[in-house]
Amino acid sequence: MSPADPTLAALVEEVRRRLAAEPGALTPHRVADALRAAGRPVGDATVLAVYEGLRREVVGAGPLQPLLTLAGVTDVLVNGPGPVRIDRGQGLEESAVALGTEEECRRLAQRLVASGGRRLDDAAPWADVRLPDGTRCHAVLAPIAQPGTAISLRVPRRGGFSLPELRAAGALTDAGHELLVRIVAARRAFLVSGGTGSGKTTLLAALLGVVDPAERIVVVEDAAELRPGHPQVVGLEARPANLEGAGAVVLRDLVRQALRMRPDRLVVGEVRDAAVVDLLAALNTGHEGGCGTLHANSAADVPARVEALALTAGLGRAAAHSQLASAIDLVLHVVRDRGSGRRRLGEIAVLARDPDGWARTETAASFATDGRLVEGPGSSRLLALLDQVAS
Incomplete structure (x- = not known):
């Protein structure tokens, strides 16, 4: 059968x-x-x-378990009853696994969320948890999710990618690889921007892998996903409230704790809330080489995105732009090509101020789909930032 x-x-x-x-x-x-x-x-x-x-x-993950162990799988997606879809880096494809009924989907979602220490029912119809094996699980029950209960599993790569491996996979060109190594060595503060599933965390982990082994890296995350190949990494992970609504540990508090842990590099796995204010403040007080990831449609959209997040912490627009322009040197924007689904570094941009004092980005280098390096108006500023390391 x-x-x-x-x-x-x-x-x-x-x-x-x-x-x-x-x-x-x-x-x-x-x-x-x-x-x-x-x-x-x-x-x-x-x-x-x-x-x-x-x-x-x-x-484990029940009928989805065999899919989680397939080579190259980054995402496993359930859209109610029917075939389960997977992503192996070339776009979504139907798998041989199918869930027969909505009741089966609901039961699986509830068990997965429970294994991550959360509750999923009609009173709390969605949840985001990390499973015991490190897989990130997000679930939304029907009828809020249509056509049925939706389960999204993000599969961590065992061991992560190194920068040379990303270059071999086509995510980096030779020129892009060289620039990234120099950026890390220069201890420049940067944000890795991009859309969901574009490879921001993968690139950041690879960059941390080339940090000097003598440096101490303190990583703050909502859910532990970064696995850099570095001997001195300390991770702090946020925690949601329990069933009684108590015990929450938020990202912003962890950023403050990280500053007391003698970090040579402070890393925020994903800047998504008011913690951006504490990160910018930290990078403006002598913590060189700090970095993080940020959801943004383009490098040019990063200042507006940071401004919006800072406003949630009560930081005004002028102050947010001032803090951003003085704290962050570069934006590394990653893209996902249409059709092929290939994730790659698309642009390196430098932070600057316009005549009115607002922060903006200038493209220093962009990378065409055929691998060509195209210099932008910010290229001379990028080279100046990288040349300052030796002095």
Whole structure:
């Protein structure tokens, strides 16, 4: 029987109801007894198929587990009943795994979220958790999610990529690789910007891997995703409130704690809230080489994005732009090519001020899809920033 076979699905549901009435370990023997009690066939193949169907629901990510271990998979997506989709870096594709009913999708979502220490029900219909193996899980229950319960799994790459590996994969050109190494060595403060799934965290982790081994890196994240290949990394991870609404640890508090931990490099895994104010303040008080990631459509949009986040902390527009222009030297913008789905470094921009004092970016170098390096108006300023390291 195939896992998507409706007959098998009916048998699994029948056995599940009977086993739930009498608590005990899940064993093939108990499955066979439940099938007999229901007047169903009890052949060895049927018993094992039903047993495996039930076991998949309680082990790891259930029926999604085989997809999480496929080589190159970065995302596993459930859009209600039907085929599960995966992303292996070339855009979304249907997998051979399918979920049969909305009840099955809901049950899987609730179990995954529970394994991450959160609750998912009609009173709390969405949740974002990190699973025990490091996988990031986001789930939204139907009917809020249509056409059914939605589950999004972001799979961490074991060991991460190094800069040479990103170059070999086409994410960096030779010129881009050389510039990035010089940026890290120059201890320049930077933000990696880009859209969701564009590879911001992957690039940041690779950059941290070439930091001097003698330097201490303190990483602050909402959910631990950065895994840089560096011998001196200390991670601080935010924590949501418990079921009683207490015990939350927010990113902004962790940034403040990180400053007391003697960081040579302060890293905020993803700047998404008022913590941007504390990061900018830290980088304006002598903490060189700090960095983080930021959602933005382009490098040119970064100042507006930082301004909006700073406003949530009560920092006015003029102060936000002043802090940004003096704290951040560069923006590394990553893109995802349409069609091929390839993630790559698209642009390096420098921060500057316009005549009115507002922060803006100037393109220093952009990288065409064919690998050509195109110098921009900020190229001389970029070279000046990199040349200052040796002095």
